Amino acid sequence: MKLPLEFYQEQDTLTLSQRLLGCELVHESPEGTTAGIIVETEAYLTGDPACHAYRRRTARNAAMFGPAGTLYVYLIYGFYYCLNVVTGPEDVGEAVLIRALEPTEGISLMGERRNLDPSTSAGLRGLTSGPGKLVIAMGITKEHNFQSLTTPDAVSPVYIRPRRRTAIEMVTTTRIGITQGADLPYRFYEKGNRFVSKW
DNA sequence: TGAAGGATCAACT
DNA sequence: GTTGATCCTTCAG
Numbered sequence: 001m002k003l004p005l006e007f008y009q010e011q012d013t014l015t016l017s018q019r020l021l022g023c024e025l026v027h028e029s030p031e032g033t034t035a036g037i038i039v040e041t042e043a044y045l046t047g048d049p050a051c052h053a054y055r056r057r058t059a060r061n062a063a064m065f066g067p068a069g070t071l072y073v074y075l076i077y078g079f080y081y082c083l084n085v086v087t088g089p090e091d092v093g094e095a096v097l098i099r100a101l102e103p104t105e106g107i108s109l110m111g112e113r114r115n116l117d118p119s120t121s122a123g124l125r126g127l128t129s130g131p132g133k134l135v136i137a138m139g140i141t142k143e144h145n146f147q148s149l150t151t152p153d154a155v156s157p158v159y160i161r162p163r164r165r166t167a168i169e170m171v172t173t174t175r176i177g178i179t180q181g182a183d184l185p186y187r188f189y190e191k192g193n194r195f196v197s198k199w
Numbered sequence: 200t201g202a203a204g205g206a207t208c209a210a211c212t
Numbered sequence: 213g214t215t216g217a218t219c220c221t222t223c224a225g
Binding site (some may be wrong): 043044050051052065076077078079080082084097099130131132133139176177178179 | 204205206207208
Binding site for chain 3 (some may be wrong): 060
């Protein structure tokens with residue numbers, strides 16, 4: 001059921017950013033399985049000054065240069081991790097940032113990880129309504145950097161599967177929290193979904 | 200060798 | 213609306 005390698009290989013980064021909306025991100029962790037529908041993404045392309053791979057390949061951004069369908073996890077502001085899906089051919093540093101999820105599975109486990117009460121409306125929304133939050137709720141760590149979304153390795157499996165739902169209305173805007181390339185329309189989210197981080 | 204700054208969040212006023 | 217928490221990477225000297 002998981003999306004095959006070809007899904008990541010055969011589409012460019014901007015197309016993938018849009019097509020990942022409505023798909024479901026799954027983590028089969030030792031504590032239990034958590035999953036959520038992707039409702040917000042951002043694209044980071046080569047030649048884009050906001051992209052970590054813009055300057056050159058370094059130890060930090062090396063995963064972005066891996067094959068499509070690889071995970072890129074990195075620390076931001078010293079506190080939080082962000083989760084990216086690597087796209088583009090090998091040796092091309094492009095990726096899609098997953099910015100928000102709508103929880104579907106393992107909600108009580110997410111609540112424990114986030115120290116929130118999912119039985120309240122605010123608590124539920126707070127589980128995954130931002131890139132740093134969803135990484136905590138899903139139990140994803142820096143150990144998942146470089147892991148494949150299609151070929152499980154030693155770390156607990158993370159993958160994305162299609163999820164049938166009615167056609168969504170998509171909104172295209174500029175990206176959040178960056179200074180370079182701030183005018184580029186590379187952010188995509190599901191219109192009206194309350195788990196989107198900001199609208 | 201050092202210092203600046205960043206794809207964030209939560210708790211303040 | 214503003215600010216503090218806190219750490220790793222990068223670039224300059």
